[in-house]
Amino acid sequence: xxKLGHDPQLTRNGELQHLLTLDGLPKAIxxxxxxxxxxxxxxxxxxxxxxxxxxxxxxxxxxxxxxxRTRTTFEIAAKRLSADVINLNVATSSTTKGETLLxxxxxxxxxxxxxxxxxxxxSGAPYLMAEHLHATNRxxxxxxxxxDGRHAHPTQGLLDMYTIRHYKKDFTxxxxxxxxxxxHSRVARSExxxxxxxGVPEVRVIGPKTLLPTGVERMGVRVFxxxxxxxxxxxVVMMLRLQNERMQGALLPSSQExxxxxxxxPEKLALAKPDAIVLHPGPMNRGVEIDSxxxxxxxxxxxxxxxxxxxxxMAVMSMLAGG
Amino acid sequence: MELPDANGLCEQLAAQIRxxxxxxxxxxxxxxGGVWLAERLHAALxxxxxxxxxxxxxxxxxxxxxxxxxxxxxxxxxxxIDGRPLILVDDVLYTGRTTRAALNELFDYGRPGRxxxxxLVDRGERQLPISPRYCPLxxxxxxxxxxxxxxxxxxxxxxxxxxxxx
Amino acid sequence: xxxxxxxGRLVDPANKIDAQRDVFIADGKVVxxxxxxxxxxxxxxxxxxxxxxxxxxxxxxxxxREPGFEYRATLESEMEAAMAGGVTSLACPPDTDxxxxxxxxxxxxxxxxxxxxxxxxxxxxALTVGLKGESITEMAELIEAGCVAFSQANTPLVDTQVLLRxxxxxxxxxxxxxxxxxxxxxxxxxxxxxxEVASRLGLTGIPVETETVALATHLKLAQATGAKLHVTRxxxxxxxxxxxxxxxxxxxxxxxxxxxxxxLCDMDIGYFSPLCHMDxxxxxxxxxxxxxxxxxxxxxxAVCSDHxxxxxxxxxxxxxxxxxxxxxxxxxxxxxxxxxxxxxVPLMQALARVTSDAAGIMGITKGxxxxxxxxxxxxxxxxxxxxxxxxxxxxSQGKNTPFLGISLPGVVRYTLVEGxxxxxxxxx
Numbered sequence: 026x027x028k029l030g031h032d033p034q035l036t037r038n039g040e041l042q043h044l045l046t047l048d049g050l051p052k053a054i055x056x057x058x059x060x061x062x063x064x065x066x067x068x069x070x071x072x073x074x075x076x077x078x079x080x081x082x083x084x085x086x087x088x089x090x091x092x093x094r095t096r097t098t099f100e101i102a103a104k105r106l107s108a109d110v111i112n113l114n115v116a117t118s119s120t121t122k123g124e125t126l127l128x129x130x131x132x133x134x135x136x137x138x139x140x141x142x143x144x145x146x147x148s149g150a151p152y153l154m155a156e157h158l159h160a161t162n163r164x165x166x167x168x169x170x171x172x173d174g175r176h177a178h179p180t181q182g183l184l185d186m187y188t189i190r191h192y193k194k195d196f197t198x199x200x201x202x203x204x205x206x207x208x209h210s211r212v213a214r215s216e217x218x219x220x221x222x223x224g225v226p227e228v229r230v231i232g233p234k235t236l237l238p239t240g241v242e243r244m245g246v247r248v249f250x251x252x253x254x255x256x257x258x259x260x261v262v263m264m265l266r267l268q269n270e271r272m273q274g275a276l277l278p279s280s281q282e283x284x285x286x287x288x289x290x291p292e293k294l295a296l297a298k299p300d301a302i303v304l305h306p307g308p309m310n311r312g313v314e315i316d317s318x319x320x321x322x323x324x325x326x327x328x329x330x331x332x333x334x335x336x337x338x339m340a341v342m343s344m345l346a347g348g
Numbered sequence: 349m350e351l352p353d354a355n356g357l358c359e360q361l362a363a364q365i366r367x368x369x370x371x372x373x374x375x376x377x378x379x380x381g382g383v384w385l386a387e388r389l390h391a392a393l394x395x396x397x398x399x400x401x402x403x404x405x406x407x408x409x410x411x412x413x414x415x416x417x418x419x420x421x422x423x424x425x426x427x428x429i430d431g432r433p434l435i436l437v438d439d440v441l442y443t444g445r446t447t448r449a450a451l452n453e454l455f456d457y458g459r460p461g462r463x464x465x466x467x468l469v470d471r472g473e474r475q476l477p478i479s480p481r482y483c484p485l486x487x488x489x490x491x492x493x494x495x496x497x498x499x500x501x502x503x504x505x506x507x508x509x510x511x512x513x514x
Numbered sequence: 515x516x517x518x519x520x521x522g523r524l525v526d527p528a529n530k531i532d533a534q535r536d537v538f539i540a541d542g543k544v545v546x547x548x549x550x551x552x553x554x555x556x557x558x559x560x561x562x563x564x565x566x567x568x569x570x571x572x573x574x575x576x577x578x579r580e581p582g583f584e585y586r587a588t589l590e591s592e593m594e595a596a597m598a599g600g601v602t603s604l605a606c607p608p609d610t611d612x613x614x615x616x617x618x619x620x621x622x623x624x625x626x627x628x629x630x631x632x633x634x635x636x637x638x639x640a641l642t643v644g645l646k647g648e649s650i651t652e653m654a655e656l657i658e659a660g661c662v663a664f665s666q667a668n669t670p671l672v673d674t675q676v677l678l679r680x681x682x683x684x685x686x687x688x689x690x691x692x693x694x695x696x697x698x699x700x701x702x703x704x705x706x707x708x709x710e711v712a713s714r715l716g717l718t719g720i721p722v723e724t725e726t727v728a729l730a731t732h733l734k735l736a737q738a739t740g741a742k743l744h745v746t747r748x749x750x751x752x753x754x755x756x757x758x759x760x761x762x763x764x765x766x767x768x769x770x771x772x773x774x775x776x777x778l779c780d781m782d783i784g785y786f787s788p789l790c791h792m793d794x795x796x797x798x799x800x801x802x803x804x805x806x807x808x809x810x811x812x813x814x815x816a817v818c819s820d821h822x823x824x825x826x827x828x829x830x831x832x833x834x835x836x837x838x839x840x841x842x843x844x845x846x847x848x849x850x851x852x853x854x855x856x857x858x859v860p861l862m863q864a865l866a867r868v869t870s871d872a873a874g875i876m877g878i879t880k881g882x883x884x885x886x887x888x889x890x891x892x893x894x895x896x897x898x899x900x901x902x903x904x905x906x907x908x909x910s911q912g913k914n915t916p917f918l919g920i921s922l923p924g925v926v927r928y929t930l931v932e933g934x935x936x937x938x939x940x941x942x
Contacts, residue, residue, distance in 0.1 A: 145832065148715055148716040148832070150832040153831070174832075174834070176717075177716065240710040
């Protein structure tokens with residue numbers, strides 16, 4: 026009954042103010058981010074890998090959950106844009122002393138933050154930050170969601186789209202399969218949102234019923250439980266990471282059985298199109314969700330994903346910081 | 349205001365540059381008009397090195413207030429610039445800010461031997477201490493405030509100068 | 515003090531009255547309806563022209579946060595809220611700190627409430643010691659101390675054998691057992707209704723079966739033990755269907771719904787609004803419609819506020835970490851009126867759900883009606899006026915509700931408790 030407010034990640038003029046999710050992000054903005062990312066890929070090849078755009082700006086990487094890899098790529102992206110980067114591993118500091126998320130935000134604002142890159146274990150935490158910044162008249166400070174709970178990991182979704190576009194050019198004739206633990210995956214949610222927005226005609230999800238969210242079909246996907254069926258004729262295979270703690274227990278009996286049924290092996294991959302590409306957000310569990318022969322094989326574009334990830338994050342940060 | 353024929357200016361510009369060329373001189377065009385012009389010069393002067401292209405969007409000094417425009421392009425400098433004489437090519441020299449941005453960008457690729465500036469038209473309203481070495485036309489009167497002078501290219505590849513009023 | 519409430523529209527569901535009648539009050543009781551008793555000289559005349567005169571509201575669930583959570587709310591602040599909301603009697607759940615599991619605690623609460631001389635407070639005793647679900651409480655003594663029923667509040671009773679014993683023991687005395695049907699495992703770690711919204715937002719889901727599985731158990735045990743079962747905070751269509759079925763099988767069971775569930779569903783979570791973090795979770799649109807219909811036709815017997823003051827620090831958190839609950843005492847009447855208006859339920863029927871029907875569930879006879887001789891607990895309100903809900907306008911110390919910024923119908927003008935005017939708001 027309360028009115029669903031305006032999307033907090035967009036300004037009143039419909040421009041990107043924060044990057045919180047890809048779900049509901051207009052197609053034009055999605056494409057704009059991918060377009061802007063393209064020239065940034067070239068910067069990595071220069072002698073001086075630095076652009077002046079965020080000179081004098083302070084980017085705070087606030088990680089309430091550890092993630093060396095994501096934090097590092099954000100750090101590189103911000104530094105290539107000449108920002109001052111401050112890394113905070115809040116997982117091991119203030120919140121354990123009882124400071125609330127919003128107190129942390131207020132403190133970092135007082136230190137002159139211009140942008141927050143935030144990773145949090147709770148879905149929606151970056152929204153709370155964005156709303157708080159708005160409520161305290163600090164709309165000039167942007168929030169980039171670097172992964173919140175199971176909800177979203179928009180920059181990962183974007184770099185995946187960049188990778189797909191790089192290899193496949195056009196989204197509108199693709200069959201894409203997302204394989205694995207969709208239930209707990211913020212990456213999967215962002216991927217599905219982006220793929221459907223960009224006009225991929227068939228998005229499939231493949232996994233056991235215990236790892237697919239309720240009503241996943243209503244996200245615009247076809248559900249497969251049989252990997253061999255699901256991989257038939259696909260252009261892109263997007264693997265998801267299976268967290269250690271979920272490999273055995275009530276969701277799955279064992280990592281061995283998981284690998285046997287849903288692990289990506291060369292034999293299963295042979296059912297996809299001959300020029301299919303394989304993505305993985307990393308870090309990979311070899312022998313659990315993916316066979317080493319696939320991870321290191323000619324279909325894998327997992328390392329280019331990482332490289333593109335820096336350009337995509339530079340694009341996002343420069344869009345948020347400029348103007 | 350009557351604008352001269354761009355193709356004629358282009359020929360004059362090539363004539364100014366030609367005597368100064370050395371075997372390792374390379375051209376770098378600034379997006380978008382500068383690249384069209386550089387392509388013409390590159391052909392007319394028979395330069396051996398491939399053409400370099402830069403988009404100064406990432407180096408503009410008004411990024412903080414205006415942000416990025418919708419679609420910046422990839423810069424592409426397919427040769428080593430260290431120690432090399434370069435000619436930076438742009439269609440119109442106005443405030444000089446684009447040239448400054450281009451110089452900054454160039455120096456992130458290395459340390460050129462020298463950099464000269466070649467433009468088709470100098471509007472004569474510079475805000476920075478920048479001067480073209482090659483320039484066939486300098487306007488004697490300022491254009492009306494807010495109006496922009498642009499090089500455009502027809503589908504057939506013909507260049508022409510146009511004034512776009514604000 | 516003799517009070518004459520004149521020219522009002524008396525709506526007294528228990529006595530089936532909906533007509534313009536004056537009400538005469540003396541010595542804390544209603545002494546006349548329609549015509550004044552002989553020799554009645556009013557000390558005060560309340561002009562209720564254009565207003566509804568109804569029995570004071572009876573709220574089946576209002577957390578006053580005492581003892582234990584005085585930083586969130588105090589008896590004083592919440593009593594003021596009750597008065598502003600026209601609530602003159604309320605049941606308070608046992609989930610205080612410590613829980614209401616000892617007669618001394620209940621006596622203290624009753625004593626504190628009595629000394630404030632506001633709404634009548636009816637404690638619900640803990641069904642098990644510390645709400646831990648291990649051993650049953652001294653129910654007979656707790657009743658003597660003032661409890662009207664026993665419950666586990668929101669804490670599920672895991673051990674069904676203990677539940678069976680507790681219901682048997684309560685049934686020995688004919689005591690009421692109020693249970694919120696929540697399976698302790700199915701919604702483990704859950705934050706929101708397991709549906710499309712939770713899936714999209716990545717919020718851990720609480721499936722409808724969390725309610726139905728527990729409810730099926732409760733209904734079977736009520737049948738087996740003969741305990742007087744009242745099901746609290748029904749949230750789903752499937753839950754209501756189970757109750758229908760149990761009644762068809764001959765079980766006498768009552769149930770209630772909290773007022774916000776009549777107007778909200780999981781969609782209202784929007785962009786992770788912690789204000790919509792509730793227990794049980796706001797469910798789907800179809801569930802909401804079923805609850806509205808069930809309340810209209812009486813299959814759901816009463817509506818309560820489920821008043822839960824939560825401080826800002828606990829609410830301004832990421833959705834899943836934020837504390838559940840919303841302030842509600844002052845919104846019970848407006849939300850009930852809004853539902854009645856939208857569902858085309860007659861005012862008398864709607865008010866029954868927050869007065870006489872609720873009194874029946876609590877087993878109290880003194881409140882909930884305005885017949886001659888009744889306790890003069892009265893709520894006089896303007897049904898046509900609207901009020902914008904703002905933090906500043908709420909008397910409760912809990913300022914968090916999903917209805918902030920929304921205009922709701924029904925403005926309380928006078929609240930009388932035992933013939934004393936405890937709240938008045940003359941502004942017209």
